[in-house]
Every structure is written in structure tokens, then in C-alpha cells.
């Protein structure tokens with residue numbers, strides 16, 4: 058049994074949670090219908106009235122929202138309250154197309170920060186901890202959400218934002234940070250830099266890390282845990298639904314509890330939109346249950362994962378989701394084969410390489426090419442050409458086994474792959490240039 | 493005995509090798525001997541310098557390096573000199589991974605560097621056969 062930020066809700070019985078959800082969904086749908094014209098039109102088109110929604114079982118009658126809807130409705134089309142009631146916006150990084158802008162009332166901020174506080178307490182955080190937040194601050198929800206959650210827990214909050222690794226390390230050492238919050242790739246980079254400076258994992262006071270905002274693997278978790286001497290926990294969220302903390306990992310480290318009192322979750326078949334039975338692999342769909350400014354109903358995340366209601370050793374009763382197995386946005390189709398960057402990362406770590414890599418996909422003579430650039434570590438380098446070439450071949454064959462297609466491996470010196478301090482740029486798809 | 497050789501992993505891109513050589517020059521390192529092996533993808537630049545520790549320190553900062561012990565055997569100025577050494581090694585079952593020649597000065601003579609799979613055995617063998625080889629101190633004084 059662990060510690061909880063809000064024990065009464067985090068360990069509530071299934072019946073209690075359902076009753077909270079049933080009560081909230083009726084109000085939320087009514088609120089959206091009355092205040093969000095865009096969604097009202099979708100409901101009218103489908104012939105569903107707010108009165109038809111008497112509980113969560115009726116949610117499947119409602120129309121979906123997708124990222125395309127958010128772009129179409131940009132910026133105010135999905136706003137559910139007067140701007141004078143809003144206190145904040147956050148926005149997605151907008152790598153593709155128009156940005157998504159989400160609005161928050163103080164109530165919305167509070168519920169989001171409470172979710173983040175639950176995540177911090179779940180990894181052992183309390184008012185005795187020093188929480189170093191090196192997610193980006195600003196429009197990105199990472200910094201703001203964890204920062205607010207840390208305040209709610211009463212931890213000493215270090216609002217570092219991302220970047221300036223020297224300063225991160227100085228504060229970490231001088232102020233004795235105990236919980237590190239950032240993207241997994243930045244955590245790996247900090248670990249690597251600490252080792253370069255001659256620090257051992259036991260030299261820092263860190264005990265846990267909360268890492269999210271980009272896909273990572275179990276292998277990467279183990280490598281970060283070793284390099285920093287911590288337990289590494291996953292956190293899930295999306296700006297559209299609030300931000301980080303929609304789901305978070307507990308001490309069991311085998312899935313993330315979704316905060317079901319605030320977010321109703323479904324898994325659907327991404328092709329047909331049909332709701333799948335619990336335990337099936339499919340696309341995650343979230344419905345906000347008590348948001349004022351940006352109520353999103355049946356929002357399709359594009360994240361593929363599996364839900365589980367198996368009893369968790371931490372005592373929490375909320376449903377758990379697996380780490381997303383891939384975002385359909387990340388999935389590459391190369392020579393007709395589905396390839397996820399996470400598979401490539403798994404092979405690299407299994408074969409003893411660093412998780413610093415870059416994938417370049419291109420099309421030459423109507424055939425897709427896959428090139429993977431991998432940084433060579435000093436202990437992997439031999440002065441004998443054939444030995445180094447054999448390494449390349451071995452990695453190539455391990456990739457072929459995992460992916461089903463053969464990539465070209467390019468070993469490069471360390472630090473030649475551009476390191477980003479926020480989200481790592483892992484994939485460069487040049488095929489789009491030719492289309 | 494035997495001498496230290498430093499190898500550097502070099503990307504096959506214009507300017508990469510020049511950059512490494514320039515850096516060593518700027519920092520006062522004297523390259524006694526060197527060789528390059530390259531493939532379509534990468535090159536391996538192997539060198540023997542007057543200051544092995546300092547060279548390693550300079551190069552390791554921005555490159556992947558590797559240190560191995562190699563044998564530098566003096567070549568007599570007559571036909572079959574190289575064959576004699578190679579023959580001694582192969583007769584003893586010592587595998588030569590690669591080799592390259594260098595001359596320091598007219599008086600110093602010609603040497604061939606051998607990278608072998610068993611450097612200690614090779615050194616002992618050549619000592620026994622009276623073949624003169626270099627050690628790190630010799631390189632310093634060249």
C-alpha cells in the first residue's frame with residue numbers, strides 16, 4: 058500500500074467511481090451542448106440530445122472529436138465558457154499543422170494540478186521533497202502541470218524549465234533534488250552528463266523521476282534508473298484533456314492509473330470507431346467529466362494501448378493503461394511494414410547502444426529506405442575494421458528480426474546526433490518532400 | 493615493451509580527419525606514425541605520437557578512441573627483411589590484424605608497426621630472435 062494524495066477518491070470502490078462518473082457525465086454533456094456550438098452541431102447531426110445521456114453507458118451514443126475538429130474550431134470554437142472566466146491557455150507544440158489551444162478556468166487548473174499531485178505522491182513525494190521540474194515551462198503543459206502539482210503536495214519546487222544542463226546539475230547537487238521531472242530523453246542525457254562529470258549514481262539525492270511527454274521503452278527505463286540511481290515512473294497526459302497527469306504510474310511500475318473521477322476512458326477500434334471490450338488493444342478515447350472551459354467529449358487520442366482493471370498492489374482502484382504502444386502519428390509505414398521508433402530503441406538498448414539515434418526514411422527509385430544513425434560508445438570501438446563492421450552487421454540483423462525489414466546502420470561518433478533538451482527529434486521522413 | 497597506439501573513429505565526411513590532425517598540431521603533438529583504414533561509412537585513424545597520454549586526453553574529448561599495444565619492429569635495409577618478421581610471427585601462430593611502415597629520420601631507420609592478436613607473445617618472440625623493437629620511451633626521444 059502506498060501513499061495517496063486523495064485517498065478517499067484514489068482508492069474508492071468501483072461502484073463509487075461509477076456513481077461519480079454517472080453524475081458528472083450528465084452535467085458535462087449538458088454543459089457542452091449548451092455552451093459549445095461546435096459540439097452541439099455534431100450532436101444534432103447525430104440526433105443525440107443531452108437528455109439521452111443518463112450515465113456513462115450512454116457515452117457511446119455521442120459523436121467523437123478528433124484533432125482535426127480542434128484545428129477546425131481553432132481558436133475559440135470549442136470554448137465552453139466566457140473568456141472572462143478563463144485564467145490560462147496552454148498549447149501543443151504544433152509540429153504538424155495548426156496548434157491546439159486549450160483554455161482553463163481556475164477550477165480546471167485545480168483539477169489538473171490535483172492529478173499531477175496524485176502522480177507526485179504516488180512516486181513517494183511529500184512536503185519533504187525537492188522536486189526539480191525540467192519540463193519546458195510556457196505553452197507546453199509539462200512544466201506548468203507538474204509545477205502546480207508539486208505546489209499542491211507542498212514539495213519544494215525547482216522551476217528549472219528545460220535546457221542548460223550545467224545549471225540543472227548544479228541545482229540538483231547543491232539543493233539535493235529528490236524527484237526529477239522531465240522527458241525521458243532529457244533524463245537520459247542528464248544521467249550521461251553526470252557520468253561524464255565523474256559523478257556516480259549514488260552521488261545525487263534523487264530517489265524518483267516522473268518522465269513523460271514522449272514515447273519510451275522499458276529498456277530506457279532501466280538505463281535511466283541505473284544512470285541516476287532512481288526509480289523511474291511514467292506519466293501520461295495530453296493538452297487537449299488537461300495536460301500531464303491524466304494517468305500516472307504508481308509504485309507497481311506496470312501501467313498508469315487513469316484519474317477516472319475526472320476522465321472517462323474508452324478503447325475503440327481505430328478503423329471502425331466501435332468500442333472494444335476492456336483488455337483489448339485499441340485507440341484511447343477520453344471524455345472530460347468536469348471541465349468548464351474546454352470540455353472535450355469522446356476525444357480520440359490516436360494512442361494505441363490496453364486497459365486493465367486487475368487489482369493493483371498500490372491499493373488504487375482506478376483503471377490502468379499500458380504505455381501507449383505507439384501513436385498512430387509516430388507509426389511509419391516502410392515498405393508496407395508498420396515500424397514504431399520504440400521498437401528501434403528497444404533493439405539499440407538490448408544490443409548495448411545508447412538511446413541516441415536518428416531514423417531517416419526516404420524513397421529512392423520508388424522504394425522506401427530506412428537508415429538508422431547510432432552513436433558508438435568508446436567500449437564498442439575497435440581499431441580493427443572488420444570488428445567494427447561486424448558490430449554494424451550484428452545490429453542490422455537484430456533490427457531486421459525486430460522490424461521485419463532491414464535498415465542500413467550507420468555508426469557515428471558520440472554527440473554527432475543533435476541532442477534536443479526537450480522532445481528528441483528521432484525521425485526524419487524525407488518521403489514527404491517527394492509527395 | 494611494445495608501444496601504445498591510439499585509434500580514432502572518423503566519420504567519412506569532408507574535414508573530419510583534417511580537423512583531428514589540426515587539433516593535434518595546435519596542441520604540439522608530434523605524430524610519429526599513422527595509418528588510415530576506411531570503409532564507405534567510416535575510417536579508423538591510427539597513430540603513434542610523441543606523447544601518448546596527452547594525445548589520448550585531447551582526442552577522447554570529442555571522439556571515440558581506442559588504445560592498443562602494437563609492435564614496432566626495425567627493418568634491416570636488405571631484401572626479405574619484412575618477410576623475416578612476418579614469417580617468425582606466422583610460424584608461431586600469431587595473427588597479424590594489420591601493419592604499416594614508417595621512418596622517423598635517416599639515421600633512425602625504417603620500422604613496421606604490427607597489430608597482432610597476442611602482443612606479449614609476439615614481443616617475446618621477436619626479442620628472442622634478436623629483432624629490434626621500440627618501446628614508448630624510444631618514441632619520446634626520436
Ligand SMILES: [Zn+2]
Pocket residue numbers: 307308309314369370371372373
Ligand atoms: Zn497502482
